[in-house]
Amino acid sequence: MMINSAIPPGLILIVGAMFLPSLVGNARKTAMLLIPVLTMYMIWAVPDGVQLTVPFLDYTLEPLEGDKLSRLFATIFTLMAFVGGIFALNQKSQIELISAYAYAGGAVGVAMAGDLVTVFIFWEFMAVASTLVIWSARTKESYGASMRYAIVHLFGGVILMIGVIGQVYHSGSVEFTAMRADSWWTWMLLAGFLINAGAPPFSSWLPDAYPSASWSGSVFLSAFTTKTAVYVLIRSFPGEQVLIYVGLYMVFYGIIYALLENDMRRILAYSIINQVGFMVTGIGIGTELALNGASAHAFAHIIYKALLLMSAGAVMYEINKRKCTDLGGLYKAMPLTMVCGTIGALAISGFPLTSGFTTKTMIASAAAVEHIDYAWFLLEAASAGVFLHAGIKFPWFVFFQRAPGYVEREFGAKPKDPPFNMKLAMVIFAALCIGLGLYPEPLYALLPYSVDFEPYKPAKVVHMLELLLFSGFAFFVLLKMMKRTLTITLDFDWFYRKFFNLLHEEFVIKHGGAAFNAFKSACVHRVNHLIKYVFKHHGPQGVLARTWPTGSMVLWVAILLGLYLIVYYI
Amino acid sequence: MSDNKDIHWLCRPATIKKLWVIGIAILVITVALEFTIHPHAYFGVDGWFGFNAWFGFLSCAAMVLFAKFLGIFLKREDTYYDDK
Numbered sequence: 001m002m003i004n005s006a007i008p009p010g011l012i013l014i015v016g017a018m019f020l021p022s023l024v025g026n027a028r029k030t031a032m033l034l035i036p037v038l039t040m041y042m043i044w045a046v047p048d049g050v051q052l053t054v055p056f057l058d059y060t061l062e063p064l065e066g067d068k069l070s071r072l073f074a075t076i077f078t079l080m081a082f083v084g085g086i087f088a089l090n091q092k093s094q095i096e097l098i099s100a101y102a103y104a105g106g107a108v109g110v111a112m113a114g115d116l117v118t119v120f121i122f123w124e125f126m127a128v129a130s131t132l133v134i135w136s137a138r139t140k141e142s143y144g145a146s147m148r149y150a151i152v153h154l155f156g157g158v159i160l161m162i163g164v165i166g167q168v169y170h171s172g173s174v175e176f177t178a179m180r181a182d183s184w185w186t187w188m189l190l191a192g193f194l195i196n197a198g199a200p201p202f203s204s205w206l207p208d209a210y211p212s213a214s215w216s217g218s219v220f221l222s223a224f225t226t227k228t229a230v231y232v233l234i235r236s237f238p239g240e241q242v243l244i245y246v247g248l249y250m251v252f253y254g255i256i257y258a259l260l261e262n263d264m265r266r267i268l269a270y271s272i273i274n275q276v277g278f279m280v281t282g283i284g285i286g287t288e289l290a291l292n293g294a295s296a297h298a299f300a301h302i303i304y305k306a307l308l309l310m311s312a313g314a315v316m317y318e319i320n321k322r323k324c325t326d327l328g329g330l331y332k333a334m335p336l337t338m339v340c341g342t343i344g345a346l347a348i349s350g351f352p353l354t355s356g357f358t359t360k361t362m363i364a365s366a367a368a369v370e371h372i373d374y375a376w377f378l379l380e381a382a383s384a385g386v387f388l389h390a391g392i393k394f395p396w397f398v399f400f401q402r403a404p405g406y407v408e409r410e411f412g413a414k415p416k417d418p419p420f421n422m423k424l425a426m427v428i429f430a431a432l433c434i435g436l437g438l439y440p441e442p443l444y445a446l447l448p449y450s451v452d453f454e455p456y457k458p459a460k461v462v463h464m465l466e467l468l469l470f471s472g473f474a475f476f477v478l479l480k481m482m483k484r485t486l487t488i489t490l491d492f493d494w495f496y497r498k499f500f501n502l503l504h505e506e507f508v509i510k511h512g513g514a515a516f517n518a519f520k521s522a523c524v525h526r527v528n529h530l531i532k533y534v535f536k537h538h539g540p541q542g543v544l545a546r547t548w549p550t551g552s553m554v555l556w557v558a559i560l561l562g563l564y565l566i567v568y569y570i
Numbered sequence: 571m572s573d574n575k576d577i578h579w580l581c582r583p584a585t586i587k588k589l590w591v592i593g594i595a596i597l598v599i600t601v602a603l604e605f606t607i608h609p610h611a612y613f614g615v616d617g618w619f620g621f622n623a624w625f626g627f628l629s630c631a632a633m634v635l636f637a638k639f640l641g642i643f644l645k646r647e648d649t650y651y652d653d654k
Contacts, residue, residue, distance in 0.1 A: 252633075259637040262648065323648075332578065368612040376613065380622070381629035388630050403581045459609040465600045466622035473597055474630035481634055488651075490644040497651055 006051040008064045008112055009042035009074060010122065013081060013105030017098045029089050035101065036082035039108065043074045050114050059174045065114030069295065069448040073111040073231045076299045077104055080223040080306060087310055087425035088216035099132035100220040107224040111231055115174040116164045119232065123160065123196075126225060127153040133221055137214040148493065149209035152195065152202055160192025176232075181240055190237055197229035197280060198273040199246050203253060204491035206273055211265035211322065215313035218265055222272055222309050223302045230279045230298045234448075239286025244375055247284055250277030251382040258389035259482070260489045263322050264398050265312050268305070271348065271390040274382070275301050281379065282363040285370060288449040293362030295447050300355035300436055304347035307429040308394065311341030314422055315398060319413040324484040326410070328402030333415040338399040340426040347433040349391030350383055352464055355436035358455045359443070361464070365453070383464075384471035391468070392475045397484060597623075 016035035023031050046066035054061045081104035091097055106129055109122030127150065134146035166185020168174050181190045198206045210221045237243060254274025258267045275297070282294035312322075314337045321327055331338040343354070350356035364383070367376040407413050417423055436443055444451040475482070537544050579585055601620050611617025 255633055256637045256640060259634060260641050260645065331580075371612065373613050376616075380625060381633075384626040384630050385633050388633065404578050459607040462600065462603045462607050463609065463622045466604075466620065467626035469597055469600055470623045470626040471630040473593070474627050474634070476593075478631065478634050481638055485645070486648050487641075487645045488648045489641065490646060 006046065006064050007042065008052065008109055009039045009046070009078075010105040010107070010109030010112060012039045012042055013078070013108060014102045014125075017101035017105065020098050020101065021094050032085040032089065032097065032101075033082065036078050036085060036104075039105075040075065040078045040082070043071060043078060043108070043112070046071070046112065056117065056174075059115075059117070059168070061117055061174065062114030063109075063118045064112055066112065067448075068446065069231070069234060070112050072295055072299060072446045072448070073227070074108045075446070076302050077107040077111060077224060077227070080104065080220075080302050083425050083428050084216070084220050084223070084306065086428070087219055087313070087422050089421045090419060091214065091216045093136045093138070093214065096133055096136035096214060096217050099129045099136065100217070103129035103133060103220060103224055107228045110228045114176060116167060116176045117174050119176055120157075120160060120164050123228070124157050126228065127157060130221060130225055133217045134209050134213045137212060137217055139212070142212040142214075145209045145212040148496065149205055151496075152205040156192050156195035156202070159188050159195065163188030163190075163192055176235065178238060179236055181237060181242065190240070190242075193229050193232050193236070194246065194280075196225050197233065197276050198226050198250065199280070200249055200253065201492045203250065203273050204493035207257070207261075207266045207269040207491070208493050210269045210272070211263055215316040218269075219306050219309045219313055222268070222305045226272060226276045227298050227302055230276060230283070230294060233280065233283045234291055234294055238283060238291055241284055243280050243284030244372070245284070247277045247279070247281030248375065248378050248382075250274065250280060251378070252385070253277070255382065255385040255389050257489055257491070258393070260487075262324050262484050262487060264315070264324055264327065264394060265309065265322055267324075267389065267394055268308050268312060271386070272305060274386060274389070275305065275348065278360060278363055278379070278382070281375060282366060285363070285366050285372065285375065287366050287370060289362055289369065289453065290366035292444075292447040292449050292451055292453070293359065293366055296359035296362060296440075296443055299443060299446075300347070300359040300433075303429050303432050303436075304344045304355060307340060307344035307426060307433060308348065308390070310422065310426050310429065311337050311344060312394075312398070314418040314426070315415070317418050317422070318415040319407055319411060321407065321411065321413075323486070324397035324401075325486055327398045327407065328400065329404040329406040330415060331399040332404035333408070334399070334417050336417045336423055337426065338395065340430045341399065342395045343430040343433050345391045345395050347437070349387035349468055350464065351387075351391075351468060352456070352461050353434065353437045355433045355440070355443075357464060358437055358440035361455055361460065362453055380467065384467050384474075387468045387471045388475055392472055393482070396475075 013035060016031065016038075020028055020031060046064065048066050050062045050065045052062065052064040054063060081101060084100065084104075085097075088097060088100065103126055106122045106126035109125070110119050113119045113122060131146050131150040131153070134142055134149055136142075163185050166183070167179070167189060170183070170185060179186050179189070181187050195202050206226070210218050213221055233243065250273050252274075254270045254272070254277060258270035258274065261267045261270060279294040279297050279301075282290040282297065314334065315327065315330065316322060318334065347354035347356045350360045360383070364376060364379045367379055407415060440455065444453070536542055539545060601623050604619060609617055615621065
């Protein structure tokens with residue numbers, strides 16, 4: 001067994017998380033900040049290639065392998081844990097903090113794994129940790145949502161496991177490498193990965209689960225599960241054409257459902273699926289430019305989506321309201337939150353000078369260069385749609401829409417900008433959104449392939465401004481049609497939340513009937529009778545429970561041997 | 571104007587009117603900027619004048635209308651799942 005001094009960096013986050021409960025007060029806060037810093041150091045100390053091998057059955061696991069793509073994703077996951085940790089410093093739920101850090105550790109583990117078995121282990125670890133993050137909001141709603149979330153992800157895990165076994169059996173190697181979806185087991189792998197990406201038909205797990213977490217929990221949740229799925233897809237299925245169709249479906253699914261939604265955090269949850277759709281489309285296109293675009297977009301997306309959910313979390317923290325119908329006019333009471341939320345909204349829309357512009361446009365450019373016309377036109381329409389559903393709708397209904405003072409009057413709340421650490425976290429990410437928009441070169445240098453992409457060509461800037469400003473114009477022209485109502489929108493989860501219940505009620509034996517009671521008492525009687533019978537023979541006083549003298553055993557052996565001799569001679 | 575004193579300046583009808591005028595002026599300027607650039611069209615139609623402007627507006631309108639249409643069938647009270 002060859003074990004270098006190399007330790008998988010994800011384990012530092014996981015083990016560190018386990019020690020958090022033993023610390024209190026400032027010691028814990030310091031630890032929360034130091035653990036990701038140490039992890040980040042370890043990630044950048046990993047050179048290219050396999051660094052650690054562990055024999056397992058007939059195979060050799062490679063739990064630690066470094067390359068540019070691994071480091072890019074591990075870096076953003078760790079950065080997310082760090083800034084998310086700052087935001088969550090005053091979260092009282094210990095379980096949430098431990099699980100969130102362990103969850104981040106699982107994501108880093110997947111990003112640095114060199115074999116399918118390690119990927120699978122960290123993958124399932126993330127499923128459990130993230131379920132705990134949702135559950136730790138400790139509301140009835142979050143409990144139900146966390147259970148539904150766990151069921152979908154464990155189901156996805158089973159599909160993935162089947163794929164892993166098939167792949168290992170047929171290829172004879174556990175190596176995690178690029179493949180084609182050309183056999184049932186690679187299709188299973190692809191399906192297992194896509195379930196975590198929020199692809200249809202199971203997309204609804206995401207808007208069901210994430211918004212029911214606590215004000216800080218949903219910030220962590222937004223980053224890891226879907227983006228590890230993007231990472232493994234880039235690694236294993238680049239250029240798989242079906243991903244273009246899946247991605248484009250996700251893009252529009254996210255927009256349409258977000259347009260119908262009333263809950264501000266659920267709007268943002270739908271827009272995660274929309275954004276991951278862009279990345280999945282890029283992976284499906286599969287050229288170097290497209291894969292760079294998907295990677296860069298994932299990096300930028302984690303930052304601005306966390307920023308958006310932080311500003312929504314700050315509103316939750318202050319007034320504990322989530323529905324657009326209850327919100328509005330907060331710009332005066334929470335100015336910094338409004339500014340940061342708006343920067344996040346501009347970045348997600350890909351406005352020039354923000355990180356969305358310098359990253360997301362790579363994917364559309366790749367579609368144009370490859371002349372995939374339907375993908376390009378749909379991605380353009382979707383870019384306009386992002387501004388519509390997240391870029392304007394979120395800040396408008398939360399911070400504007402009504403005159404200031406509405407929530408104060410209606411709910412007797414006194415909203416103000418949140419505590420210092422939460423403001424700091426928002427400002428750091430807002431600065432990164434603009435920083436990567438003005439000066440994307442450091443990010444470009446981290447991308448898996450060398451970058452030959454100039455975002456700030458005058459034509460590109462003018463076209464993007466036209467597209468976005470006219471979609472903003474459409475928003476205000478159609479504002480009457482966008483009026484929020486106290487409604488939810490049915491999705492695929494209707495089947496497992498309502499339909500199967502109805503089906504069950506249709507066929508279950510109704511309680512309380514005379515025939516049912518007679519049947520029940522007969523069953524109980526039979527079972528009691530059986531237990532009595534067994535007890536009579538095997539209980540402490542039973543015939544078969546007595547101790548027997550050794551002599552009688554010898555006697556019986558002699559008799560049996562004698563019988564055997566007789567039978568032998570006959 | 572005295573009765574507008576207690577309304578936040580952003581909410582006054584006069585301000586909102588001004589914002590609309592400024593907004594539309596910005597839209598006109600962005601389209602006018604097309605005269606200064608030399609776009610590279612990949613698919614033909616994307617080289618038409620103001621393509622991104624009308625394409626952005628129309629696709630947004632289409633998405634809003636489609637969402638509205640889907641809402642007819644899929645919208646429910648937000649207490650729909652609560653009774654269980």
